[in-house]
Amino acid sequence: MKSGLRLLIVEDGREYIDSFTALAGQHPSHAIELRRASSLAQTRPLLESGWPSAFFFDIVFDRIPEEELCGDLDSLIARFGGDRARAVRQLADNQGFYILDALASLLPPKIPIVLAYDFSGEPLRLEALRSRIPSLTGLSDGAGLSQVLRAFLQVPGATEGA
Amino acid sequence: MRRILACLLFIQASFHADLDAEEPCDAGERELLQSVHLLAAAPRPSDERQLRGIRDGVRRLRLTEPSLLLDVTAADLALVASDEEEATRIFTELARNSGELLSPWDRFDLARAAEARGDRRGAIFQYGHVLTSLQRRGETTPAWIGDRIRRLDVEDEARTVLVARFPAPSAAARQAFAEGRKLMSLGRESEAAECLRRALRLSPGYVEAALAIGSIEARAGKTPEAIAAYRTALAADPARFEAILSLANLLWVEPDRQAKEESLALLDRAISLRPEANRLRKEASERWASWGDAARALERLDAYRRESSEEERRATEAARQRLAQRVSHPESGGGVSSAPDLTSPALPSYKLAEVYALRRGDAASLDAALDLLAEAQRLDRGFAPAFELEATIRHRRGESGREEEALRRAITADPTRATLHERLAALLSREPGRKAEALAVWERAERAGSLEALFQIARGFEAAGEKSRAEVFYRRSLKESPDGPHADESRLWLASRAENRKRISRAGGIVLALGAAAFLALVIRRYSGTTLARWLESDPAQGRAIRPIIGRLRHETFKHGGLLLEDSAQRLRTGDDAVRKSTASLLLSRLFSGEDFPSANRGLVPESLRTLDELKRCASEQGVSLNLRHKDTLFSPVYAALFDLRRGRASLEKIAREPASLSSRAFRSLERRMRRATEILSPAQGQKIGALVDATSSTRADGKALDSLLRQVAHEAKSVPPKLELLGALAESERVPIQVRVDHGDWETIWRNLFSNAIAAGSETGASFIPELALRADKERDPITGEALVRFVLGDDIPRPLTTEMIRGRAAERGLGIVADLVRRNEGMVDVGPPPIGAERLRKGIVIQLPAVEEEPCR
Numbered sequence A: 001m002k003s004g005l006r007l008l009i010v011e012d013g014r015e016y017i018d019s020f021t022a023l024a025g026q027h028p029s030h031a032i033e034l035r036r037a038s039s040l041a042q043t044r045p046l047l048e049s050g051w052p053s054a055f056f057f058d059i060v061f062d063r064i065p066e067e068e069l070c071g072d073l074d075s076l077i078a079r080f081g082g083d084r085a086r087a088v089r090q091l092a093d094n095q096g097f098y099i100l101d102a103l104a105s106l107l108p109p110k111i112p113i114v115l116a117y118d119f120s121g122e123p124l125r126l127e128a129l130r131s132r133i134p135s136l137t138g139l140s141d142g143a144g145l146s147q148v149l150r151a152f153l154q155v156p157g158a159t160e161g162a
Numbered sequence B: 001m002r003r004i005l006a007c008l009l010f011i012q013a014s015f016h017a018d019l020d021a022e023e024p025c026d027a028g029e030r031e032l033l034q035s036v037h038l039l040a041a042a043p044r045p046s047d048e049r050q051l052r053g054i055r056d057g058v059r060r061l062r063l064t065e066p067s068l069l070l071d072v073t074a075a076d077l078a079l080v081a082s083d084e085e086e087a088t089r090i091f092t093e094l095a096r097n098s099g100e101l102l103s104p105w106d107r108f109d110l111a112r113a114a115e116a117r118g119d120r121r122g123a124i125f126q127y128g129h130v131l132t133s134l135q136r137r138g139e140t141t142p143a144w145i146g147d148r149i150r151r152l153d154v155e156d157e158a159r160t161v162l163v164a165r166f167p168a169p170s171a172a173a174r175q176a177f178a179e180g181r182k183l184m185s186l187g188r189e190s191e192a193a194e195c196l197r198r199a200l201r202l203s204p205g206y207v208e209a210a211l212a213i214g215s216i217e218a219r220a221g222k223t224p225e226a227i228a229a230y231r232t233a234l235a236a237d238p239a240r241f242e243a244i245l246s247l248a249n250l251l252w253v254e255p256d257r258q259a260k261e262e263s264l265a266l267l268d269r270a271i272s273l274r275p276e277a278n279r280l281r282k283e284a285s286e287r288w289a290s291w292g293d294a295a296r297a298l299e300r301l302d303a304y305r306r307e308s309s310e311e312e313r314r315a316t317e318a319a320r321q322r323l324a325q326r327v328s329h330p331e332s333g334g335g336v337s338s339a340p341d342l343t344s345p346a347l348p349s350y351k352l353a354e355v356y357a358l359r360r361g362d363a364a365s366l367d368a369a370l371d372l373l374a375e376a377q378r379l380d381r382g383f384a385p386a387f388e389l390e391a392t393i394r395h396r397r398g399e400s401g402r403e404e405e406a407l408r409r410a411i412t413a414d415p416t417r418a419t420l421h422e423r424l425a426a427l428l429s430r431e432p433g434r435k436a437e438a439l440a441v442w443e444r445a446e447r448a449g450s451l452e453a454l455f456q457i458a459r460g461f462e463a464a465g466e467k468s469r470a471e472v473f474y475r476r477s478l479k480e481s482p483d484g485p486h487a488d489e490s491r492l493w494l495a496s497r498a499e500n501r502k503r504i505s506r507a508g509g510i511v512l513a514l515g516a517a518a519f520l521a522l523v524i525r526r527y528s529g530t531t532l533a534r535w536l537e538s539d540p541a542q543g544r545a546i547r548p549i550i551g552r553l554r555h556e557t558f559k560h561g562g563l564l565l566e567d568s569a570q571r572l573r574t575g576d577d578a579v580r581k582s583t584a585s586l587l588l589s590r591l592f593s594g595e596d597f598p599s600a601n602r603g604l605v606p607e608s609l610r611t612l613d614e615l616k617r618c619a620s621e622q623g624v625s626l627n628l629r630h631k632d633t634l635f636s637p638v639y640a641a642l643f644d645l646r647r648g649r650a651s652l653e654k655i656a657r658e659p660a661s662l663s664s665r666a667f668r669s670l671e672r673r674m675r676r677a678t679e680i681l682s683p684a685q686g687q688k689i690g691a692l693v694d695a696t697s698s699t700r701a702d703g704k705a706l707d708s709l710l711r712q713v714a715h716e717a718k719s720v721p722p723k724l725e726l727l728g729a730l731a732e733s734e735r736v737p738i739q740v741r742v743d744h745g746d747w748e749t750i751w752r753n754l755f756s757n758a759i760a761a762g763s764e765t766g767a768s769f770i771p772e773l774a775l776r777a778d779k780e781r782d783p784i785t786g787e788a789l790v791r792f793v794l795g796d797d798i799p800r801p802l803t804t805e806m807i808r809g810r811a812a813e814r815g816l817g818i819v820a821d822l823v824r825r826n827e828g829m830v831d832v833g834p835p836p837i838g839a840e841r842l843r844k845g846i847v848i849q850l851p852a853v854e855e856e857p858c859r
Helices: A015-024 A040-049 A073-079 A084-093 A095-103 A123-130 A145-154 B002-022 B027-041 B048-064 B068-080 B084-097 B104-117 B120-136 B143-158 B171-185 B189-202 B207-219 B223-236 B241-252 B257-273 B278-291 B294-306 B310-315 B317-326 B347-360 B363-379 B384-396 B400-413 B418-430 B435-447 B451-463 B467-480 B487-506 B508-513 B515-527 B532-538 B540-574 B577-592 B604-620 B636-647 B649-657 B664-680 B683-696 B703-716 B744-765 B804-808 B814-825
Strands: A003-010 A030-037 A054-057 A113-115 B723-728 B772-781 B788-796 B829-833 B844-851
Touching (some): A003 A015, A003 A040, A015 B540, A030 A040, A030 A145, A084 A095, A095 A113, A113 A145, B048 B068, B068 B084, B084 B104, B104 B120, B120 B143, B143 B347, B223 B241, B241 B257, B257 B278, B278 B294, B278 B317, B294 B317, B347 B363, B347 B384, B363 B384, B384 B418, B400 B418, B418 B435, B418 B451, B451 B467, B451 B487, B532 B540, B532 B683, B540 B577, B540 B604, B540 B636, B540 B664, B540 B744, B577 B604, B604 B636, B649 B664, B703 B744, B744 B788, B744 B814, B814 B844
Parallel strands (some): A003 A030, A003 A054
Antiparallel strands (some): B829 B844
């Protein structure tokens, strides 16, 4: 019986979904479904529908319209002394973190989540994030997407039958 | 003479007495007159006591029975008693009330008496009557009376001339000044300020030092200090244009009315000194308009428009119409700083000369002025203003040779005055064939502290075709005189140069076609410039500007590169034709989008090169040329990897069309390129670059060092240092290091301003009030991104309230505005809140949150 991975890729471009699509062909024994969301607004309904069995989040979302960025912009504007551009840049440059934060309470506890960020130099940072999202991992140094995909496929529960 | 006058008066009085014999005459008065008669007949008064008694009697009578006769009698008696003061006073009253009774000689005596008292205007009045009386009598008027009147007029006006002069700066002061200027040119302004203050302490009245201090303090946002410095400059040189304009601009943004009034007056004075700086008239109009005086605003706007281009007139037409509607006539006044007046034997002659030259100005007056100046120069060869005024007169007469000689002698007398060098340089600039000489004098003017010289030197280099050197001076002119008369012109030139650079780079194809020139350019590129590490070591403050760029590089180049290339290289190596084909297509899209490759993706190669260019551009804006490709060992491999990928593009395109069409040799070459690129474009390389920026542009937050800084700031402010309690991580900063992502310069400036503000606020509370401070640091993480942060809270017990707006807003006072700006630029946050934990007894806290360098986990 084929196992199924339903990977939701959250990115503002198509680099990752194109790459994962090319890699998926190397795993004929697995049924791999890939879908893409480019904002919180697109991600939440999919999460609420129960479709994804794994997530891959990009970090920087500077190619989507400003109004699609999630996060408390007013609070950031106040934090940065009224500098709106700076506040928007904070949201865009860290949007992956903000989307994760917005979804944290909805995420199933053990669902594998990979953030496209190398925490190897900041292990304490990852530890702090895991206090809210225990199943979060980052990218390790030298790891390619094929390793990421293999890791997804090996995680129990990530490839339950659809 | 006076006896004759007395007798004449007596006879006159007696005659009048006889004429009045028909009228009843008081017995007392008759007795008095008899006494006077007896007295006058005697060769000399026989009894002084008797004379005194008679005079007392006459005085009593004048009070009870005032009459002209008694006045004349009293004056006469005063003369007999040799009491010239009373005689003059009575004659002056008689002249005022019954002038027809006095003869020209009476008036003459009164004039001489007035001169003797120093009452020049009174003497002029009486001399005028002498002339009138003589003319009425048909007698000839002596010519010397007219000359005397003119001389008295000039002397009276000369009293109002202010000549401020301090001794020329000492050698030690000049040395300190030169050191300060050099440090300024290197951008080390706080050190420069110390040298300049030393120069001013050694030679009070050192104008150029005071000006330079003013500009440093103004750039540092220390407005009160800058105002004080410019006032010092003006006290030494009341007509110094740079001081007048800079002070006007600083005072204008002060909140109080008096400051604004003074600012308006100073700006008008600046315009009168530099009528060619038309932009200032427009500025003055706008300020008068906002002050509420539409009439003055309109007057200045009209003056601006008279000298403007058609386009400028059109642009201001609407404003003029609004002002014309609002015309009113408020009074306003302005304070003008007065200058001390030191002694020099040349001063009296100089003051007279200035009146003749500057307030009269006719040919005869100019001659008189030159004579007086010759005398002044003879009396004091070191009195530079005398030579300078002579130069002004020579200039008016068109005697450029003698003007130059006078200026050179003025410079010899006082080489520290930049205006003298400026005038000489301007003169030489007007002479054909002397431009090189003029440039040399401008350079001397610059060394003496002239801001005008910076601009003129820039123009000189520009005219000589030395554009790089011109650029340096245009930048300095703009930086040191951002509101000066040449600011707009400097900005335009620099913008045009930047545009030209772009044009030159676009025309690079033409340069490449010149083989020899291209090779030379290649050699220069290979060996010139500097590395990122060296640049950051010399200017750590740039770390905050380049961090976002490095962040993008790490994300786009190293992270995406690492994710993509390893897998792709393996698939190309081991996959079948279908896999290779799809992999090649993917690589083409991911690597080259934006390089004539249609795709919605962002190509790694063009994006990375753009980001690297941005890094270089950031450096070149600071005048630094980064040679990342050839000289920087961190970035050379990155460039090599990107160009390797570019060179492999053709092979990838072949594989994407038809995998089998690529030869084995080409395939192996492609493999090598991919492997090399994979090794370089990895997150590890990105981390190395990030670590470099952290190493050079971060600071250890040390509690003891902050305490020491507080003491230093208190010492500079001549205050008792406040007590500083260290709390939280700062109390253990030796054991638990805190590294913030702020370079040392910004770090010190932030705390220096906060401490300075606390000390100043404490002083305002009361002379005996010493604030208590507590500083707490806590390590935190951003709750969403997990980024490491440090939160500082500086608590105090100062009663003066503080709000967020006062720190962050447009009205950010004094150093708090600088703090807010620096914190913001370093990706931090500043706010007002409760006092720090552990110091709840205090009134309030200033909260500063800054990004921290991620710490190593405990093993």
